[in-house]
Amino acid sequence: MENIIDFEPVDRRKWNWNTIFFVTVFHIFAVWSIFTMSWANAAAFLVTWWISGSWGIGLGYHRLYTHRGFKAPRWLEHFLAVCGTLALQSGPISWVTTHRLHHAFTETDRDPHSPLNGVFWAHMGWIFRGTAQVQPKSVRDRYSPDLLRDPFLVFIDKYYYVTSIVVGIGLFAIGGWSMALAGIFLRTVVGWHSTWLVNSATHLWGSRRFETRDTSRNNALIAAITWGEGWHNNHHAIPRSARHGLTAAEVDLNWLQLKALEKVGLVKDLYGYDLKAEAAKDALKKAA
Numbered sequence: 001m002e003n004i005i006d007f008e009p010v011d012r013r014k015w016n017w018n019t020i021f022f023v024t025v026f027h028i029f030a031v032w033s034i035f036t037m038s039w040a041n042a043a044a045f046l047v048t049w050w051i052s053g054s055w056g057i058g059l060g061y062h063r064l065y066t067h068r069g070f071k072a073p074r075w076l077e078h079f080l081a082v083c084g085t086l087a088l089q090s091g092p093i094s095w096v097t098t099h100r101l102h103h104a105f106t107e108t109d110r111d112p113h114s115p116l117n118g119v120f121w122a123h124m125g126w127i128f129r130g131t132a133q134v135q136p137k138s139v140r141d142r143y144s145p146d147l148l149r150d151p152f153l154v155f156i157d158k159y160y161y162v163t164s165i166v167v168g169i170g171l172f173a174i175g176g177w178s179m180a181l182a183g184i185f186l187r188t189v190v191g192w193h194s195t196w197l198v199n200s201a202t203h204l205w206g207s208r209r210f211e212t213r214d215t216s217r218n219n220a221l222i223a224a225i226t227w228g229e230g231w232h233n234n235h236h237a238i239p240r241s242a243r244h245g246l247t248a249a250e251v252d253l254n255w256l257q258l259k260a261l262e263k264v265g266l267v268k269d270l271y272g273y274d275l276k277a278e279a280a281k282d283a284l285k286k287a288a
């Protein structure tokens with residue numbers, strides 16, 4: 001992503017009361033869900049977390065739409081985007097724009113969730129103040145022109161909350177109110193905090209393989225709760241790589257699923273950084 005800009009730092013003065021209200025209600029219902037937990041509800045929680053967090057946010061919003069680390073048939077790309085809406089982290093265009101800004105301006109005053117503004121700000125404070133994910137048209141035009149050309153993405157970007165209502169009604173029909181609590185409210189809150197931890201914790205704690213200009217780190221614990229998104233230093237070093245865990249020990253479930261999809265022919269042009277091959281290339285260069 002090029003660092004040329006006609007874009008002002010986010011306006012942090014205004015409070016977003018709507019967001020504050022919904023996030024608070026979701027947290028209250030999430031706590032309620034713990035008291036009504038059952039095996040069936042836990043299963044609903046896990047399945048919806050996998051679909052929204054891994055397929056939706058990890059594969060869809062992040063590795064496909066933000067960084068274009070692979071290609072898939074249009075129907076599958078759209079399916080992943082729809083899964084992403086279930087995470088209630090805004091629609092694909094807002095999410096991708098925010099995340100591209102994070103990569104273009106990491107840890108400057110133009111970074112929407114810069115860790116230099118404090119851990120709480122980087123974690124969730126930023127969605128409560130100012131522009132948050134509602135960027136002006138000029139910023140969206142500049143950072144997500146590829147997505148804006150797709151009418152389906154423009155449509156679900158506007159109505160991203162609909163999947164949660166539909167899935168919520170479905171869960172209610174199957175397992176009653178307690179299943180809706182687990183599969184929508186608890187799962188959304190857990191999904192939020194795991195994604196937010198990538199923005200807060202993996203810029204604070206963990207190891208660094210690459211000397212990037214930011215404070216990004218590789219954190220196994222965060223990778224475990226985000227299907228592989230916690231290898232954040234690797235990711236900041238090679239953003240386009242759809243492979244974030246670069247060794248056998250760096251488990252990256254999102255990457256493993258992409259490899260499986262490639263095997264059955266559903267994913268192509270899959271780019272994954274190969275640590276060994278790159279080291280061999282470097283050694284050759286040095287020898288020459």
Ligand SMILES: [Zn+2]
Binds near residue numbers: 199203216232236
């Ligand atoms: Zn980052």
Ligand SMILES: [Zn+2]
Binds near residue numbers: 235
């Ligand atoms: Zn990224």
